[in-house]
Amino acid sequence: MSTRDHDGIKETVRSFILSSITITDWDDDADLFESGIVNSLFAVQLMTFVEKTFGIEVGMDDLDMANFKSLNATTAFVLKKNGRRGG
Amino acid sequence: MVDRHEEFKAFVARHVAPFAEQWDRDQSIPDSVIAKVAQCGYLGSSLPSEYDGQGWDVVTFGLLNEAFGRGSSALTGVLTVQAMVSMALLKWGTVEQKRAWLPPLAKGEMIGAFALTEPGAGSAMQSLVTEFTQNGGGLILNGSKKWISCGQFAAVFLVFGTLGQRSVACVVPRNTPGLQIEPITDLMGFRAAGLAQLHFHDVEVPSANLVGKPGFALSHVAPVGLHYGRISTACSALGLLRGCFEESITHAAIRKIGDKTVGDMGMVRSLIARMGTDLEAGSSLCRNACRAEDDHLPAAFEKTLMAKYFTSRAAVRAASDAVQIRGASGCHGSSPVSRYYRDAKIMEIIEGTTQIHEDILGKIFVDQAGRFGTLTRSD
Numbered sequence: 001m002s003t004r005d006h007d008g009i010k011e012t013v014r015s016f017i018l019s020s021i022t023i024t025d026w027d028d029d030a031d032l033f034e035s036g037i038v039n040s041l042f043a044v045q046l047m048t049f050v051e052k053t054f055g056i057e058v059g060m061d062d063l064d065m066a067n068f069k070s071l072n073a074t075t076a077f078v079l080k081k082n083g084r085r086g087g
Numbered sequence: 088m089v090d091r092h093e094e095f096k097a098f099v100a101r102h103v104a105p106f107a108e109q110w111d112r113d114q115s116i117p118d119s120v121i122a123k124v125a126q127c128g129y130l131g132s133s134l135p136s137e138y139d140g141q142g143w144d145v146v147t148f149g150l151l152n153e154a155f156g157r158g159s160s161a162l163t164g165v166l167t168v169q170a171m172v173s174m175a176l177l178k179w180g181t182v183e184q185k186r187a188w189l190p191p192l193a194k195g196e197m198i199g200a201f202a203l204t205e206p207g208a209g210s211a212m213q214s215l216v217t218e219f220t221q222n223g224g225g226l227i228l229n230g231s232k233k234w235i236s237c238g239q240f241a242a243v244f245l246v247f248g249t250l251g252q253r254s255v256a257c258v259v260p261r262n263t264p265g266l267q268i269e270p271i272t273d274l275m276g277f278r279a280a281g282l283a284q285l286h287f288h289d290v291e292v293p294s295a296n297l298v299g300k301p302g303f304a305l306s307h308v309a310p311v312g313l314h315y316g317r318i319s320t321a322c323s324a325l326g327l328l329r330g331c332f333e334e335s336i337t338h339a340a341i342r343k344i345g346d347k348t349v350g351d352m353g354m355v356r357s358l359i360a361r362m363g364t365d366l367e368a369g370s371s372l373c374r375n376a377c378r379a380e381d382d383h384l385p386a387a388f389e390k391t392l393m394a395k396y397f398t399s400r401a402a403v404r405a406a407s408d409a410v411q412i413r414g415a416s417g418c419h420g421s422s423p424v425s426r427y428y429r430d431a432k433i434m435e436i437i438e439g440t441t442q443i444h445e446d447i448l449g450k451i452f453v454d455q456a457g458r459f460g461t462l463t464r465s466d
Binding site: 016019020021022039041043044045046047048049051052060063064065 | 179180181299300302303306307310311314382383384385387388447450451453454455456
Protein backbone atom coordinates (compact mmCIF):
# COMPACT_ATOMS: atom_id res chain seq x y z
CA MET A 1 0.00 0.00 0.00
CA SER A 2 1.57 3.33 -1.06
CA THR A 3 1.99 6.51 0.94
CA ARG A 4 -0.48 8.10 -1.46
CA ASP A 5 -3.08 5.47 -0.55
CA HIS A 6 -2.45 6.12 3.13
CA ASP A 7 -2.71 9.88 2.78
CA GLY A 8 -5.79 9.67 0.59
CA ILE A 9 -7.63 7.43 3.04
CA LYS A 10 -6.59 9.60 5.96
CA GLU A 11 -7.82 12.82 4.38
CA THR A 12 -11.10 11.19 3.35
CA VAL A 13 -11.71 10.01 6.91
CA ARG A 14 -10.61 13.39 8.28
CA SER A 15 -13.15 15.18 6.08
CA PHE A 16 -15.93 12.91 7.31
CA ILE A 17 -15.04 13.44 10.96
CA LEU A 18 -14.75 17.20 10.38
CA SER A 19 -18.24 17.26 8.94
CA SER A 20 -19.63 15.91 12.20
CA ILE A 21 -17.83 17.87 14.92
CA THR A 22 -17.58 21.47 16.00
CA ILE A 23 -13.83 21.69 16.47
CA THR A 24 -11.44 22.00 13.56
CA ASP A 25 -8.14 21.10 15.14
CA TRP A 26 -7.36 17.90 16.93
CA ASP A 27 -4.49 15.47 17.17
CA ASP A 28 -4.55 12.65 14.62
CA ASP A 29 -3.97 10.20 17.48
CA ALA A 30 -6.51 11.77 19.85
CA ASP A 31 -9.11 9.31 21.11
CA LEU A 32 -12.27 10.73 19.54
CA PHE A 33 -14.61 8.96 21.92
CA GLU A 34 -12.70 9.22 25.22
CA SER A 35 -12.03 12.91 24.63
CA GLY A 36 -15.69 13.62 23.91
CA ILE A 37 -14.92 15.03 20.45
CA VAL A 38 -17.72 12.79 19.14
CA ASN A 39 -20.55 11.04 20.94
CA SER A 40 -20.99 7.29 21.11
CA LEU A 41 -23.61 7.38 18.35
CA PHE A 42 -20.89 8.48 15.98
CA ALA A 43 -19.30 5.03 16.26
CA VAL A 44 -21.89 3.41 14.02
CA GLN A 45 -21.85 6.33 11.59
CA LEU A 46 -18.06 6.18 11.26
CA MET A 47 -18.26 2.43 10.73
CA THR A 48 -20.94 2.88 8.06
CA PHE A 49 -18.88 5.58 6.35
CA VAL A 50 -15.81 3.35 6.24
CA GLU A 51 -17.82 0.44 4.83
CA LYS A 52 -19.48 2.56 2.17
CA THR A 53 -16.50 4.67 1.15
CA PHE A 54 -13.82 2.00 1.05
CA GLY A 55 -15.95 -1.01 0.11
CA ILE A 56 -15.09 -3.08 3.14
CA GLU A 57 -17.30 -4.85 5.63
CA VAL A 58 -16.85 -4.33 9.35
CA GLY A 59 -17.72 -7.62 11.02
CA MET A 60 -17.82 -8.96 14.53
CA ASP A 61 -14.08 -9.74 14.51
CA ASP A 62 -13.39 -6.07 13.79
CA LEU A 63 -15.35 -4.90 16.84
CA ASP A 64 -12.50 -3.25 18.68
CA MET A 65 -12.51 0.41 19.64
CA ALA A 66 -8.79 0.43 18.88
CA ASN A 67 -9.76 0.21 15.21
CA PHE A 68 -11.77 3.42 15.24
CA LYS A 69 -10.65 5.41 18.25
CA SER A 70 -8.65 8.01 16.32
CA LEU A 71 -8.04 9.29 12.81
CA ASN A 72 -4.77 7.37 12.58
CA ALA A 73 -6.34 4.19 13.97
CA THR A 74 -9.21 4.31 11.47
CA THR A 75 -6.79 4.92 8.61
CA ALA A 76 -4.66 1.96 9.69
CA PHE A 77 -7.77 -0.21 9.96
CA VAL A 78 -8.88 0.63 6.42
CA LEU A 79 -5.41 -0.06 5.07
CA LYS A 80 -5.30 -3.39 6.91
CA LYS A 81 -8.72 -4.46 5.60
CA ASN A 82 -7.89 -3.37 2.05
CA GLY A 83 -4.62 -5.26 2.23
CA ARG A 84 -6.37 -8.38 3.47
CA ARG A 85 -8.94 -8.16 0.71
CA GLY A 86 -6.28 -7.57 -1.93
CA GLY A 87 -3.99 -10.26 -0.68
CA MET B 88 -36.98 -3.52 -7.15
CA VAL B 89 -40.67 -3.89 -7.79
CA ASP B 90 -42.93 -1.37 -6.07
CA ARG B 91 -45.00 -3.66 -3.90
CA HIS B 92 -46.98 -0.92 -2.20
CA GLU B 93 -50.23 -1.91 -3.93
CA GLU B 94 -49.76 -5.53 -2.85
CA PHE B 95 -49.16 -4.44 0.75
CA LYS B 96 -52.17 -2.12 0.75
CA ALA B 97 -54.40 -4.86 -0.65
CA PHE B 98 -53.23 -7.28 2.04
CA VAL B 99 -53.95 -4.75 4.78
CA ALA B 100 -57.36 -3.84 3.33
CA ARG B 101 -58.35 -7.51 3.26
CA HIS B 102 -56.66 -9.06 6.28
CA VAL B 103 -55.84 -6.26 8.71
CA ALA B 104 -57.98 -3.12 8.68
CA PRO B 105 -61.38 -4.83 9.05
CA PHE B 106 -60.23 -6.66 12.18
CA ALA B 107 -57.96 -4.15 13.89
CA GLU B 108 -60.66 -2.77 16.21
CA GLN B 109 -61.46 -6.26 17.44
CA TRP B 110 -57.78 -7.06 18.07
CA ASP B 111 -57.55 -3.81 19.98
CA ARG B 112 -60.53 -4.78 22.15
CA ASP B 113 -59.19 -8.31 22.63
CA GLN B 114 -55.68 -6.99 23.34
CA SER B 115 -54.44 -9.79 21.15
CA ILE B 116 -53.68 -10.63 17.52
CA PRO B 117 -54.74 -14.15 16.46
CA ASP B 118 -51.87 -16.52 15.66
CA SER B 119 -53.53 -17.19 12.30
CA VAL B 120 -53.04 -13.55 11.30
CA ILE B 121 -49.36 -13.57 12.14
CA ALA B 122 -49.06 -16.85 10.24
CA LYS B 123 -50.63 -15.22 7.19
CA VAL B 124 -48.21 -12.28 7.44
CA ALA B 125 -45.38 -14.80 7.67
CA GLN B 126 -46.63 -16.76 4.64
CA CYS B 127 -46.33 -13.63 2.54
CA GLY B 128 -42.70 -13.25 3.60
CA TYR B 129 -43.35 -9.94 5.33
CA LEU B 130 -41.53 -10.94 8.53
CA GLY B 131 -38.31 -11.49 6.62
CA SER B 132 -38.59 -8.63 4.18
CA SER B 133 -35.15 -7.15 4.82
CA LEU B 134 -33.19 -10.36 5.32
CA PRO B 135 -31.21 -11.71 2.35
CA SER B 136 -32.40 -14.76 0.43
CA GLU B 137 -29.50 -16.87 1.73
CA TYR B 138 -31.31 -16.78 5.08
CA ASP B 139 -34.74 -17.34 3.48
CA GLY B 140 -35.60 -13.64 3.57
CA GLN B 141 -37.08 -11.59 0.75
CA GLY B 142 -34.04 -9.39 0.26
CA TRP B 143 -36.23 -6.36 -0.35
CA ASP B 144 -34.62 -2.96 -0.19
CA VAL B 145 -35.31 -0.58 2.68
CA VAL B 146 -37.62 1.60 0.60
CA THR B 147 -39.84 -1.47 0.17
CA PHE B 148 -39.55 -2.26 3.88
CA GLY B 149 -40.73 1.30 4.55
CA LEU B 150 -43.71 0.91 2.21
CA LEU B 151 -44.63 -2.35 3.96
CA ASN B 152 -44.61 -0.64 7.35
CA GLU B 153 -46.55 2.34 6.05
CA ALA B 154 -49.25 0.08 4.62
CA PHE B 155 -49.49 -1.92 7.83
CA GLY B 156 -49.42 1.24 9.95
CA ARG B 157 -52.52 2.41 8.11
CA GLY B 158 -54.33 -0.72 9.29
CA SER B 159 -52.97 -1.64 12.70
CA SER B 160 -50.12 -0.12 14.69
CA ALA B 161 -50.09 -3.18 16.93
CA LEU B 162 -49.55 -5.62 14.07
CA THR B 163 -46.94 -3.31 12.57
CA GLY B 164 -45.16 -3.64 15.91
CA VAL B 165 -44.50 -7.28 15.07
CA LEU B 166 -42.79 -6.21 11.83
CA THR B 167 -40.83 -3.60 13.76
CA VAL B 168 -39.46 -5.90 16.42
CA GLN B 169 -38.79 -8.76 14.02
CA ALA B 170 -36.65 -6.42 11.94
CA MET B 171 -34.84 -5.06 15.01
CA VAL B 172 -33.79 -8.52 16.14
CA SER B 173 -33.10 -9.85 12.65
CA MET B 174 -30.98 -6.95 11.44
CA ALA B 175 -28.91 -6.80 14.65
CA LEU B 176 -28.21 -10.52 14.24
CA LEU B 177 -27.47 -10.13 10.53
CA LYS B 178 -24.90 -7.42 11.22
CA TRP B 179 -23.22 -8.74 14.33
CA GLY B 180 -24.12 -12.44 14.63
CA THR B 181 -21.61 -15.22 14.06
CA VAL B 182 -22.03 -17.49 11.04
CA GLU B 183 -23.45 -20.14 13.35
CA GLN B 184 -25.90 -17.71 14.97
CA LYS B 185 -27.12 -16.48 11.60
CA ARG B 186 -27.64 -20.00 10.32
CA ALA B 187 -29.50 -20.99 13.47
CA TRP B 188 -31.76 -17.98 14.01
CA LEU B 189 -32.23 -16.00 10.80
CA PRO B 190 -34.11 -18.56 8.63
CA PRO B 191 -36.85 -19.19 11.22
CA LEU B 192 -37.11 -15.44 11.85
CA ALA B 193 -37.30 -14.73 8.12
CA LYS B 194 -40.03 -17.31 7.60
CA GLY B 195 -41.94 -16.18 10.67
CA GLU B 196 -41.65 -19.61 12.23
CA MET B 197 -40.19 -17.73 15.14
CA ILE B 198 -41.05 -14.25 16.43
CA GLY B 199 -38.24 -12.27 18.01
CA ALA B 200 -38.36 -9.60 20.70
CA PHE B 201 -35.83 -6.87 21.50
CA ALA B 202 -35.33 -6.96 25.26
CA LEU B 203 -33.56 -3.70 26.04
CA THR B 204 -35.86 -1.59 28.24
CA GLU B 205 -35.86 -2.24 31.98
CA PRO B 206 -38.12 -1.04 34.80
CA GLY B 207 -35.39 1.44 35.77
CA ALA B 208 -33.78 2.01 32.38
CA GLY B 209 -35.85 3.33 29.49
CA SER B 210 -34.18 6.15 27.62
CA ALA B 211 -31.06 5.78 29.82
CA MET B 212 -29.62 2.68 28.19
CA GLN B 213 -26.40 2.97 30.18
CA SER B 214 -28.35 2.26 33.38
CA LEU B 215 -29.05 -1.39 32.61
CA VAL B 216 -28.93 -3.63 35.67
CA THR B 217 -29.77 -6.94 34.00
CA GLU B 218 -26.66 -8.94 34.64
CA PHE B 219 -24.85 -11.84 33.00
CA THR B 220 -22.20 -13.65 35.03
CA GLN B 221 -19.72 -16.29 33.92
CA ASN B 222 -20.56 -19.81 34.96
CA GLY B 223 -17.94 -22.25 33.75
CA GLY B 224 -18.26 -22.24 29.97
CA GLY B 225 -21.65 -20.58 30.03
CA LEU B 226 -23.50 -17.58 31.41
CA ILE B 227 -26.07 -17.01 34.14
CA LEU B 228 -28.64 -14.28 33.55
CA ASN B 229 -30.55 -12.39 36.26
CA GLY B 230 -32.73 -9.30 36.04
CA SER B 231 -35.90 -8.08 34.42
CA LYS B 232 -37.08 -6.29 31.30
CA LYS B 233 -40.25 -4.26 30.86
CA TRP B 234 -42.46 -2.94 28.04
CA ILE B 235 -41.11 -5.59 25.66
CA SER B 236 -43.21 -5.59 22.48
CA CYS B 237 -44.22 -9.08 21.30
CA GLY B 238 -42.90 -10.44 24.59
CA GLN B 239 -46.13 -12.38 25.15
CA PHE B 240 -45.62 -14.56 22.08
CA ALA B 241 -41.96 -14.20 21.04
CA ALA B 242 -40.00 -17.44 20.75
CA VAL B 243 -36.63 -15.78 21.13
CA PHE B 244 -35.34 -12.66 22.88
CA LEU B 245 -32.31 -10.51 22.17
CA VAL B 246 -31.49 -9.54 25.75
CA PHE B 247 -29.19 -6.65 26.68
CA GLY B 248 -27.33 -6.46 29.97
CA THR B 249 -23.91 -6.28 31.51
CA LEU B 250 -21.12 -8.81 31.90
CA GLY B 251 -18.83 -7.32 34.49
CA GLN B 252 -18.35 -3.73 33.36
CA ARG B 253 -19.10 -4.49 29.72
CA SER B 254 -22.44 -4.32 27.91
CA VAL B 255 -23.52 -7.51 26.16
CA ALA B 256 -26.35 -8.75 23.96
CA CYS B 257 -27.43 -12.36 24.10
CA VAL B 258 -29.99 -14.58 22.37
CA VAL B 259 -32.28 -16.21 24.93
CA PRO B 260 -34.92 -18.72 23.75
CA ARG B 261 -38.35 -18.43 25.35
CA ASN B 262 -38.34 -21.96 26.72
CA THR B 263 -35.17 -21.46 28.76
CA PRO B 264 -35.74 -22.50 32.39
CA GLY B 265 -35.82 -19.54 34.75
CA LEU B 266 -37.43 -17.14 32.25
CA GLN B 267 -40.85 -15.97 33.43
CA ILE B 268 -43.04 -13.92 31.09
CA GLU B 269 -45.70 -11.63 32.56
CA PRO B 270 -48.16 -10.05 30.10
CA ILE B 271 -48.70 -6.28 30.34
CA THR B 272 -52.33 -5.39 29.62
CA ASP B 273 -54.55 -2.30 29.58
CA LEU B 274 -52.14 -0.09 27.69
CA MET B 275 -53.51 3.12 26.22
CA GLY B 276 -52.43 2.14 22.70
CA PHE B 277 -50.67 -0.74 20.95
CA ARG B 278 -53.04 -2.84 23.02
CA ALA B 279 -52.67 -5.91 20.79
CA ALA B 280 -48.88 -5.76 20.50
CA GLY B 281 -48.36 -8.38 23.19
CA LEU B 282 -46.21 -6.36 25.55
CA ALA B 283 -44.67 -8.22 28.47
CA GLN B 284 -42.37 -7.98 31.41
CA LEU B 285 -39.60 -10.57 31.46
CA HIS B 286 -38.09 -11.94 34.65
CA PHE B 287 -34.78 -13.83 34.52
CA HIS B 288 -33.94 -15.96 37.54
CA ASP B 289 -30.60 -17.77 37.21
CA VAL B 290 -31.24 -18.39 33.51
CA GLU B 291 -28.44 -20.46 31.97
CA VAL B 292 -27.41 -19.51 28.43
CA PRO B 293 -24.42 -20.66 26.38
CA SER B 294 -21.66 -18.11 25.79
CA ALA B 295 -22.09 -18.93 22.09
CA ASN B 296 -25.37 -16.98 22.24
CA LEU B 297 -23.57 -13.65 22.84
CA VAL B 298 -24.08 -11.35 19.85
CA GLY B 299 -21.09 -9.15 19.08
CA LYS B 300 -18.15 -8.80 21.39
CA PRO B 301 -18.65 -7.90 25.06
CA GLY B 302 -18.43 -4.15 25.48
CA PHE B 303 -20.14 -3.34 22.16
CA ALA B 304 -23.77 -4.19 22.84
CA LEU B 305 -24.88 -0.62 23.52
CA SER B 306 -22.51 1.15 21.13
CA HIS B 307 -22.92 -1.15 18.10
CA VAL B 308 -25.47 -3.97 18.47
CA ALA B 309 -28.42 -2.07 19.95
CA PRO B 310 -28.04 0.91 17.56
CA VAL B 311 -28.46 -1.36 14.51
CA GLY B 312 -31.70 -2.76 15.92
CA LEU B 313 -32.96 0.62 17.09
CA HIS B 314 -32.16 2.15 13.71
CA TYR B 315 -34.39 -0.37 11.93
CA GLY B 316 -36.96 0.09 14.69
CA ARG B 317 -37.02 3.81 13.96
CA ILE B 318 -37.35 3.26 10.21
CA SER B 319 -40.28 0.94 10.87
CA THR B 320 -41.90 3.24 13.42
CA ALA B 321 -41.45 6.33 11.25
CA CYS B 322 -43.20 4.62 8.36
CA SER B 323 -45.85 3.08 10.62
CA ALA B 324 -46.65 6.55 12.00
CA LEU B 325 -46.84 7.78 8.41
CA GLY B 326 -49.42 5.07 7.71
CA LEU B 327 -51.43 6.12 10.76
CA LEU B 328 -51.23 9.72 9.57
CA ARG B 329 -52.51 8.60 6.18
CA GLY B 330 -55.39 6.83 7.90
CA CYS B 331 -56.32 10.00 9.79
CA PHE B 332 -56.16 12.02 6.58
CA GLU B 333 -58.30 9.64 4.55
CA GLU B 334 -60.88 9.25 7.31
CA SER B 335 -61.02 13.03 7.75
CA ILE B 336 -61.39 14.03 4.11
CA THR B 337 -64.05 11.36 3.57
CA HIS B 338 -66.02 12.54 6.58
CA ALA B 339 -65.56 16.18 5.58
CA ALA B 340 -66.86 15.47 2.10
CA ILE B 341 -70.03 13.57 3.03
CA ARG B 342 -71.10 14.66 6.52
CA LYS B 343 -73.81 17.31 6.31
CA ILE B 344 -74.35 20.14 8.76
CA GLY B 345 -77.50 21.84 7.60
CA ASP B 346 -77.10 22.44 3.88
CA LYS B 347 -73.32 22.37 4.03
CA THR B 348 -70.73 19.67 4.50
CA VAL B 349 -68.15 19.57 7.28
CA GLY B 350 -65.57 20.24 4.58
CA ASP B 351 -67.24 23.56 3.78
CA MET B 352 -66.17 24.88 7.17
CA GLY B 353 -62.99 26.89 7.04
CA MET B 354 -61.86 25.74 10.47
CA VAL B 355 -62.06 22.10 9.40
CA ARG B 356 -60.22 22.89 6.19
CA SER B 357 -57.40 24.32 8.30
CA LEU B 358 -57.06 21.07 10.19
CA ILE B 359 -57.13 19.02 6.99
CA ALA B 360 -54.65 21.33 5.26
CA ARG B 361 -52.13 20.75 8.03
CA MET B 362 -52.79 17.02 8.00
CA GLY B 363 -52.34 16.70 4.24
CA THR B 364 -49.18 18.79 4.22
CA ASP B 365 -47.72 16.82 7.12
CA LEU B 366 -48.50 13.65 5.17
CA GLU B 367 -46.59 14.86 2.15
CA ALA B 368 -43.65 16.08 4.24
CA GLY B 369 -43.57 12.87 6.26
CA SER B 370 -43.61 10.80 3.07
CA SER B 371 -40.56 12.67 1.79
CA LEU B 372 -38.68 12.30 5.06
CA CYS B 373 -39.40 8.56 5.22
CA ARG B 374 -38.42 7.95 1.59
CA ASN B 375 -35.22 9.94 2.03
CA ALA B 376 -34.31 7.98 5.16
CA CYS B 377 -35.01 4.63 3.49
CA ARG B 378 -33.05 5.56 0.37
CA ALA B 379 -30.11 6.70 2.49
CA GLU B 380 -30.15 3.35 4.26
CA ASP B 381 -30.33 1.53 0.93
CA ASP B 382 -27.28 3.51 -0.16
CA HIS B 383 -25.58 2.67 3.14
CA LEU B 384 -24.94 6.34 3.82
CA PRO B 385 -23.85 7.48 7.29
CA ALA B 386 -26.51 10.20 7.02
CA ALA B 387 -29.19 7.49 7.11
CA PHE B 388 -28.95 7.63 10.88
CA GLU B 389 -29.93 11.29 11.21
CA LYS B 390 -32.43 11.13 8.34
CA THR B 391 -34.19 8.28 10.14
CA LEU B 392 -34.21 10.23 13.40
CA MET B 393 -35.78 13.17 11.57
CA ALA B 394 -38.38 10.98 9.89
CA LYS B 395 -39.40 9.27 13.12
CA TYR B 396 -39.39 12.57 15.02
CA PHE B 397 -41.57 14.23 12.43
CA THR B 398 -44.08 11.50 11.60
CA SER B 399 -44.71 10.44 15.21
CA ARG B 400 -45.49 14.02 16.26
CA ALA B 401 -47.52 14.67 13.11
CA ALA B 402 -49.48 11.47 13.75
CA VAL B 403 -50.40 12.65 17.25
CA ARG B 404 -51.60 16.00 15.86
CA ALA B 405 -53.48 14.36 13.01
CA ALA B 406 -55.17 11.80 15.24
CA SER B 407 -56.32 14.52 17.60
CA ASP B 408 -57.66 16.57 14.69
CA ALA B 409 -59.28 13.52 13.09
CA VAL B 410 -61.23 12.88 16.29
CA GLN B 411 -62.16 16.55 16.41
CA ILE B 412 -63.44 16.50 12.84
CA ARG B 413 -65.49 13.37 13.44
CA GLY B 414 -66.96 14.78 16.66
CA ALA B 415 -68.74 12.36 18.98
CA SER B 416 -68.48 9.44 16.53
CA GLY B 417 -64.72 9.85 16.57
CA CYS B 418 -64.71 9.19 20.29
CA HIS B 419 -66.33 5.77 19.89
CA GLY B 420 -64.64 2.44 19.29
CA SER B 421 -66.61 1.95 16.09
CA SER B 422 -64.43 4.59 14.43
CA PRO B 423 -60.76 3.83 13.73
CA VAL B 424 -59.76 7.38 14.61
CA SER B 425 -60.31 6.73 18.32
CA ARG B 426 -57.78 3.88 18.07
CA TYR B 427 -55.46 6.04 15.97
CA TYR B 428 -55.63 8.68 18.72
CA ARG B 429 -54.48 6.19 21.37
CA ASP B 430 -51.91 4.43 19.17
CA ALA B 431 -50.37 7.66 17.88
CA LYS B 432 -49.15 8.71 21.30
CA ILE B 433 -47.23 5.45 21.64
CA MET B 434 -45.30 6.36 18.48
CA GLU B 435 -43.80 9.31 20.33
CA ILE B 436 -42.49 7.01 23.05
CA ILE B 437 -41.12 3.90 21.35
CA GLU B 438 -37.65 3.59 19.77
CA GLY B 439 -36.62 6.82 21.48
CA THR B 440 -38.93 9.47 22.85
CA THR B 441 -39.53 12.75 21.07
CA GLN B 442 -37.33 14.46 23.64
CA ILE B 443 -34.46 12.02 23.11
CA HIS B 444 -34.75 12.64 19.36
CA GLU B 445 -34.61 16.39 19.95
CA ASP B 446 -31.55 16.02 22.14
CA ILE B 447 -29.68 13.88 19.61
CA LEU B 448 -30.78 15.80 16.52
CA GLY B 449 -30.05 19.13 18.15
CA LYS B 450 -26.50 18.01 18.90
CA ILE B 451 -26.04 16.57 15.40
CA PHE B 452 -27.14 19.85 13.83
CA VAL B 453 -24.92 21.99 16.07
CA ASP B 454 -21.98 19.72 15.34
CA GLN B 455 -22.57 20.21 11.63
CA ALA B 456 -21.42 23.79 11.98
CA GLY B 457 -18.00 22.50 10.95
CA ARG B 458 -19.39 21.58 7.53
CA PHE B 459 -20.04 25.17 6.65
CA GLY B 460 -16.54 26.40 7.28
CA THR B 461 -17.75 29.04 9.71
CA LEU B 462 -15.63 27.82 12.60
CA THR B 463 -12.08 28.89 13.19
CA ARG B 464 -9.51 27.54 15.59
CA SER B 465 -10.21 30.40 17.99
CA ASP B 466 -13.89 29.36 18.12
